[in-house]
Amino acid sequence: MNNFLTMDGLSKADVTSLLDLSDEFVEVLGRSIPKVPALRGRTVAMLFFEPSTRTRMSFERAAKALSADTMSFSPGTSSLSKGESLKDTALTIKAMGANALVVRHKSTGAPWRIAEWTGLPVLNGGDGAHQHPTQALLDSLTIRQHFGTLDGLKVAIVGDIRHSRVARSDITAFSTLGAEVTLVAPRTLLPVDMEAWPVATADSIDEVLDSDVIYLLRIQKERGGASVLPSLPEYVSRFGLTWDRFTRMPEDSVVMHPGPMNRGVEIAPEVADHERSLVEPQVANGVAVRMAVLFRLLGGEVTDA
Amino acid sequence: MLEIVLKGGNIVGPKGTSKADVLVRDGVVSKIGPDLEGERVIECSGAWIGPGLVDPHAHLREPGQEWKEDIETGSRAAAAGGFTAVVAMPNTDPAIDAGHLARYVAERGSDVGLVDVMPAGAITLGRAGSHLSHLDELWAAGVRLFSDDGDSVADAGLLRLAMEYLSDLGGIVAQHAEDTTLTLGAHMHEGAVSARLGMRGMPALAEESILRRDLALVELTGVRYHAQHVSTVGGVRLIEEAKTKGLPVTAEATPHHLAFDHREIRRMDPAYKMYPPLRSTEDVEALRAALKSGVIDVVGTDHAPHAAAEKDVPFDDAPRGVIGLETAAAAVNDTVKLDPVLFFQRLSIASARLLGLDRHGCWPEAGSPANLVVFDPDAEWTPLRFASRSENSPFKGRAMKGRVMATIHNGVVSYEAS
Numbered sequence: 128m129n130n131f132l133t134m135d136g137l138s139k140a141d142v143t144s145l146l147d148l149s150d151e152f153v154e155v156l157g158r159s160i161p162k163v164p165a166l167r168g169r170t171v172a173m174l175f176f177e178p179s180t181r182t183r184m185s186f187e188r189a190a191k192a193l194s195a196d197t198m199s200f201s202p203g204t205s206s207l208s209k210g211e212s213l214k215d216t217a218l219t220i221k222a223m224g225a226n227a228l229v230v231r232h233k234s235t236g237a238p239w240r241i242a243e244w245t246g247l248p249v250l251n252g253g254d255g256a257h258q259h260p261t262q263a264l265l266d267s268l269t270i271r272q273h274f275g276t277l278d279g280l281k282v283a284i285v286g287d288i289r290h291s292r293v294a295r296s297d298i299t300a301f302s303t304l305g306a307e308v309t310l311v312a313p314r315t316l317l318p319v320d321m322e323a324w325p326v327a328t329a330d331s332i333d334e335v336l337d338s339d340v341i342y343l344l345r346i347q348k349e350r351g352g353a354s355v356l357p358s359l360p361e362y363v364s365r366f367g368l369t370w371d372r373f374t375r376m377p378e379d380s381v382v383m384h385p386g387p388m389n390r391g392v393e394i395a396p397e398v399a400d401h402e403r404s405l406v407e408p409q410v411a412n413g414v415a416v417r418m419a420v421l422f423r424l425l426g427g428e429v430t431d432a
Numbered sequence: 433m434l435e436i437v438l439k440g441g442n443i444v445g446p447k448g449t450s451k452a453d454v455l456v457r458d459g460v461v462s463k464i465g466p467d468l469e470g471e472r473v474i475e476c477s478g479a480w481i482g483p484g485l486v487d488p489h490a491h492l493r494e495p496g497q498e499w500k501e502d503i504e505t506g507s508r509a510a511a512a513g514g515f516t517a518v519v520a521m522p523n524t525d526p527a528i529d530a531g532h533l534a535r536y537v538a539e540r541g542s543d544v545g546l547v548d549v550m551p552a553g554a555i556t557l558g559r560a561g562s563h564l565s566h567l568d569e570l571w572a573a574g575v576r577l578f579s580d581d582g583d584s585v586a587d588a589g590l591l592r593l594a595m596e597y598l599s600d601l602g603g604i605v606a607q608h609a610e611d612t613t614l615t616l617g618a619h620m621h622e623g624a625v626s627a628r629l630g631m632r633g634m635p636a637l638a639e640e641s642i643l644r645r646d647l648a649l650v651e652l653t654g655v656r657y658h659a660q661h662v663s664t665v666g667g668v669r670l671i672e673e674a675k676t677k678g679l680p681v682t683a684e685a686t687p688h689h690l691a692f693d694h695r696e697i698r699r700m701d702p703a704y705k706m707y708p709p710l711r712s713t714e715d716v717e718a719l720r721a722a723l724k725s726g727v728i729d730v731v732g733t734d735h736a737p738h739a740a741a742e743k744d745v746p747f748d749d750a751p752r753g754v755i756g757l758e759t760a761a762a763a764v765n766d767t768v769k770l771d772p773v774l775f776f777q778r779l780s781i782a783s784a785r786l787l788g789l790d791r792h793g794c795w796p797e798a799g800s801p802a803n804l805v806v807f808d809p810d811a812e813w814t815p816l817r818f819a820s821r822s823e824n825s826p827f828k829g830r831a832m833k834g835r836v837m838a839t840i841h842n843g844v845v846s847y848e849a850s
Contacts, residue, residue, distance in 0.1 A: 234746035236700030256630030318627035
């Protein structure tokens with residue numbers, strides 16, 4: 128593995144092996160000293176050209192738990208605001224000695240460009256509305272921990288799918304692992320052409336309350352998600368996971384959300400805090416899967432001390 | 433003037449090809465026959481000898497964006513592509529919206545002397561879409577084709593005025609058909625690929641809705657109308673309907689829309705970014721068929737140079753446009769199997785007639801102007817370097833079949849393949 132850019136093209140065995148490795152790091156993170164020396168002396172640079180708190184901190188935590196050094200970068204105060212090109216920024220950070228780059232960018236494909244320019248291993252931390260592959264891994268790991276497998280599970284993804292890189296990565300990962308995926312959104316929040324997608328669709332959340340997993344997505348105001356809806360209350364009436372709807376779900380079903388949540392919009396506050404909400408395990412697993420990917424990309428070259 | 437002999441080629445005429453030598457002297461084809469001799473001999477065996485190509489749609493970037501291209505480098509690129517006349521689009525800086533600016537472009541073209549450069553004029557002042565440009569001045573300066581290319585003239589009332597005014601003069605309204613209310617924030621075709629990539633798409637409808645409106649205005653005003661870079665099934669159908677009605681309409685397709693579909697963008701390489709965007713396979717098939725049948729009259733390159741650094745960015749951030757002059761003939765030859773007569777009809781003659789260029793688009797015969805191209809339809813090559821100042825070509829590094837071997841402009845060799 129040279130880069131980790133997309134869920135597309137990964138086989139069930141590829142994904143399963145990454146999840147198995149992630150399980151080992153879950154164990155590491157549970158130790159009294161949750162740290163291994165696997166990547167000592169390696170430097171991982173965080174290039175987040177879009178604001179991010181959780182993903183960036185999760186990657187930093189993952190790198191440090193592997194004993195790697197980290198460097199980071201804030202777009203607001205960087206030389207990009209002085210007119211430097213993305214390419215020069217990436218090459219500059221390479222010249223400082225980074226061994227791998229974690230890239231988040233508003234433009235689809237930016238992490239691919241940076242991988243070409245630098246020749247360094249690149250981890251896609253989210254590009255546009257395209258891919259967010261470590262999120263798909265952590266979601267898959269969370270579901271697997273809870274149910275033991277994804278094979279045959281009914282997973283409904285509800286919300287702003289059109290503007291969601293999480294949805295695009297999750298759909299591929301979940302269906303690769305054998306789940307049946309149904310997308311639920313008003314047509315203005317669905318991709319325009321899903322003919323080749325391994326999914327079913329439904330017009331309201333009431334149609335999918337029998338799912339094993341309901342995966343809720345935030346309306347992405349920053350990507351134009353709100354302007355395609357008449358109003359948020361109308362959205363909630365047809366697509367919000369209210370307490371009433373939650374009580375009609377099977378007892379062993381779960382609710383997931385990639386965060387940040389808009390409580391009272393896509394998810395009722397009492398659902399978000401319920402024990403069948405896996406939001407916190409998702410966040411915890413994020414660190415483990417990112418350790419797994421970093422280890423895969425950089426681990427082979429390290430001689431352990 | 434040097435005598436040139438084109439030796440052993442297949443001379444293309446309205447009824448097909450015939451093998452003979454061509455003697456060029458004093459700017460004209462002085463003789464066609466066997467075993468001719470002259471001071472400079474160009475070996476042409478296996479190649480077609482036809483009228484020099486005419487491009488109704490190129491961006492030469494001068495004045496104002498000379499780091500991308502200028503009239504000299506653009507002329508070299510045109511000559512290397514077999515062109516003897518090129519229409520320079522007016523979206524320069526400043527826009528070509530007044531007589532002195534059009535004269536500047538034409539004069540720079542004749543100073544360089546490799547190809548006839550015909551300036552197109554902006555329809556609206558500064559291409560801002562709010563007031564008519566200096567249409568009379570532009571006409572007097574020799575402008576025959578008017579376009580705000582790069583943008584549509586969105587305001588139907590203003591477009592109607594331009595059409596009425598230009599129909600008096602005899603000018604051609606050429607439209608970049610794009611309803612920008614449907615393409616806001618989009619950089620590629622709306623379809624399966626954009627959905628996968630999570631990119632906002634430009635629906636085919638954005639082209640069709642403007643064409644539909646414009647063709648109704650053509651019916652009202654009677655102006656000559658040229659649809660630039662038609663890219664969709666629906667666009668082709670609208671042009672066909674307009675022609676059936678007898679409206680004075682012509683249409684153009686670009687080599688890249690004939691060659692590629694939106695699946696190329698899976699790799700997110702800005703070398704494939706242009707407006708209109710690469711469309712679906714059905715659209716590509718419709719364009720190829722329309723070019724064969726004549727519903728699409730001409731090939732226009734939409735040659736749009738951008739500096740390497742400008743394109744070396746993520747897809748969304750890259751400027752739109754690809755160069756095309758040097759690969760147009762090969763691309764059309766490669767993707768649409770045209771017989772030599774139709775090939776020159778679409779790439780030369782129809783454009784020359786559209787633009788009223790008497791000295792271009794003439795079948796080679798004794799006495800005809802020596803604006804000629806030698807094109808070998810079977811020669812294989814891979815474009816790697818370009819005469820253009822820019823290299824933003826989707827054909828770069830791709831093996832192509834069909835190569836321009838030489839170009840004769842006004843009786844002088846303007847290009848010869850090395």
